[in-house]
Amino acid sequence: MPARRIIKQAFLRTIPVMMGYLVLGIAFGLLLQRAGYHWLWALGISIFVFAGSMQFVLVGLLVQQEPLATVAITTLLVNSRHLFYGLSFIERFKAMGRRGRYMIFALTDETYALLCSVGEAGSQEDRDDLFFWTALLDQSYWVAGSVIGALLGSFIRFNVAGIEFAMTALFTVIVVEQWLTSNRHASAIIGLLCGISSLVLLGPQRFLLPALLVSVAILLITRGISGGRT
Amino acid sequence: MNIWPSLLIVAVTAISTLATRALPFILFGNKKRQVSEPILYLGRVLPPAVMAILVVYSLKDISFGSAASWANPIICVAVTAAVHLLRRNTLLSIGIGTVCYMVLVQGAFF
Numbered sequence A: 001m002p003a004r005r006i007i008k009q010a011f012l013r014t015i016p017v018m019m020g021y022l023v024l025g026i027a028f029g030l031l032l033q034r035a036g037y038h039w040l041w042a043l044g045i046s047i048f049v050f051a052g053s054m055q056f057v058l059v060g061l062l063v064q065q066e067p068l069a070t071v072a073i074t075t076l077l078v079n080s081r082h083l084f085y086g087l088s089f090i091e092r093f094k095a096m097g098r099r100g101r102y103m104i105f106a107l108t109d110e111t112y113a114l115l116c117s118v119g120e121a122g123s124q125e126d127r128d129d130l131f132f133w134t135a136l137l138d139q140s141y142w143v144a145g146s147v148i149g150a151l152l153g154s155f156i157r158f159n160v161a162g163i164e165f166a167m168t169a170l171f172t173v174i175v176v177e178q179w180l181t182s183n184r185h186a187s188a189i190i191g192l193l194c195g196i197s198s199l200v201l202l203g204p205q206r207f208l209l210p211a212l213l214v215s216v217a218i219l220l221i222t223r224g225i226s227g228g229r230t
Numbered sequence B: 001m002n003i004w005p006s007l008l009i010v011a012v013t014a015i016s017t018l019a020t021r022a023l024p025f026i027l028f029g030n031k032k033r034q035v036s037e038p039i040l041y042l043g044r045v046l047p048p049a050v051m052a053i054l055v056v057y058s059l060k061d062i063s064f065g066s067a068a069s070w071a072n073p074i075i076c077v078a079v080t081a082a083v084h085l086l087r088r089n090t091l092l093s094i095g096i097g098t099v100c101y102m103v104l105v106q107g108a109f110f
Helices: A003-034 A039-048 A052-064 A068-078 A082-095 A097-105 A109-116 A124-155 A165-181 A186-202 A208-225 B003-028 B037-058 B067-087 B090-106
Strands: none
Touching: A003 A039, A003 A052, A003 A109, A003 A124, A003 A165, A003 B090, A039 A052, A039 A124, A039 B003, A052 A068, A052 A165, A052 B003, A052 B037, A068 A208, A068 B003, A068 B037, A082 A097, A082 A109, A082 A124, A082 B003, A082 B037, A097 A124, A097 B003, A109 A124, A165 A186, A165 B037, A165 B067, A165 B090, A186 A208, A186 B037, A208 B037, B067 B090
């Protein structure tokens, strides 16, 4: 299939992600700009990090100037779900060579969902092209959104106080979505209780890392009790 | 803003993010090794726990000094969740929740 038709097909398939990434990207750019960072920071972070939820967390880490160990462990845990996305595509991405390495880097939640919905129709080569353009288009929407947001932040006239709630709303929606699609709710409740008790005990500056580590510990311990059955 | 410390924080985030995405390919790319059971278990149960903690994290700076400062975010989390339960449209839920919060923060309760 000619490249133009593949790109058009990829574009049509990524329209829903485009809406989401532009809006959330703008919210991220606005937040980063309000934290005192030039729009070039939004550009660089969205190119080199490219992880939606984590970039919102990153704004907080930057504002607090957290120690690097906290930054690393927080990132590993917040992105832990990515470990399991890759497992579905090990053979495919390996066969894609250099572009496959970009695919590994660019495997976000939304891109993963789109790739999973690519059927078996057409030639292997066409499907590889479709994979690559899906990932590249998704990242370009995210980069564009965050730069627009950061620039808007410098020129904006209306009062944006409260825009930071977009991050809370995003996390809330993900929790509700996970709650609806899973029949085991214990871990969400464990996370919530660990988060709240750690916040009350340690205060806003220091609660994140202990909350994450205690949750992992409790999840592993309760697994032992239930004999590994979930 | 501190340029060099901030650059380090961004670099560590970028490398750690790439590590989580590349690890399955490094561990299981060469031979068909079995993924160990505890890892699969954590993969299933960790994401909901982390997301719940992130909701708390994003609200960590609310103070309990005045009623509005903690009631506003709790109301709006409930509104966001309710809209999402009704329509299951991510953008709509985030949009309505955020506008609700901005109105409350900038309006009568502030």
